[in-house]
Amino acid sequence: MIAALALLPLFALTTFGPDETNELVAEVMVGPSSFKLMYPAPNEPDTVFVAAFLFDASPVTNAAFLAFVRANPEWRSDRIAPVRADEAYLSQWLSPEELGPPGPHNGPDQPVTRVSWYAAKAYCKALGKRLPTEHEWELAAAADETRVDARQDPEFQGRVLTWYSRPNSAGLPDVGNGVPNKWGARDLHGLVWEWVSDFNNTMVTGDSREKDSPDKTLFCGAGTLAAADGGDYASFMRYAMRSSLAGRFTTRNLGFRCAHTPNTTPRKGLERR
């Protein structure tokens, strides 16, 4: 792991977790970069500038999230306010403060899933970080191993879509096994979907509510062509997925990672109250 980290182009190390986990979580610098949006909103330019940000190199693990819950008991599954998470929150764990015997989704090094947007946000905040914005996440995820923006490449798109199409009823791999992309970030594709801070920024038009619209067939065919780049169906899937979420939703293939702005210093670890 350490040897692999040394290969990253830019990284920072943060001690993480109070006692049981002392693993080193790498952050990588992403950006600054201009970024062409696949789905610009009305009144929004096609290309945005994304300032440089520090980004967790891999998604947050069960072990790391457990450390957060132990330090912040209001986020235990038996205490969390219902407005902040649905009933399935952390239900893959044995108990509110135990992962239990390793299963398909509760291994210490597997990405934590069944976390709501509120919980993911609180976790990042406890570390002096935040969730990445949608623009930030998409910029980081547009890169492949050698290029900052590989979205035009059918081979790259195909790899991402292959993952999207694969039912992940089997267990999740551990984090950090993916190949680092151009920015040094891993597992952006192929492990779990990830929360972003502004997941619900997308308007849904009144027109789209008319389920019996005679133009439906036409629009269906035009759906992917409506993107700025008609071929990037993988991006389309992510924007569509996000627009389907509510903040308290938890599912077994939705996790997260944190980001922060370079001039802010993340906290060294979680402190018990």
Place this chain on the structure above:
Amino acid sequence: MTTPNRFQLLIVGVLCVGTLGVQACGKEAPPPSEIPTAAVVTAEPPAPEVGEAPSAPIEEAPTPTTQPFVPSTKPSIYDLDLDLETQADEKVKLNLNVGKPVVISMFYASCPAVCPTLIRDLKKIDEALAPNIRAQTQFLLVTFDPVADTPEKLRKLAEDHGITDPRWTFARANDDDATRELSTSLGIRYRAVEDGHFNHSTMITLLDRAGRPLARIDGLNQDATALLATLAAAP
């Protein structure tokens, strides 16, 4: 808004993916608890876009309810425990009106077209209430723009709309983060766009005395009969 722009087409595409299936999306239906890849479910009912043409003006008085009251099973948004600052320069909590029914929505003060219409819709709801219910019902409007919409600006907005009734509160949250927590809990979508404006969905939500959503209206100029009936029947 007669010609669909490409963003509309995107969203229509999203809804259609679930209808038609897409080859790239896999052949097995995911378990219910998993994010569907093929079938993208609309979790929150979609809300009309800014500037949508009026479709169902509120003209008729609400019909008296004959249906039994159905309590809300939704979580209380008051558990978010957010701090607000009002047009009267008061620091309050999101649950400032706990114990009373609340009609809540979000807006921003410099909004050119939508927000005046929203306030007009809310006034119509208020005016349609029977006196005993009206005396209790509170109105809470929280801005998308906690930086620009200072208490002074909110106060001016209230004055511009002739609103002096203490049952009406215009407020801002502490920051963008808290603002999005509130909008998320209400199912209101928004994003900042250029020149200090916001694209946002418009939704009016009726909260029960404990802050649980009881009824809501998506969009502007919609029929408020059901919401009014629910409010009239609420204990």
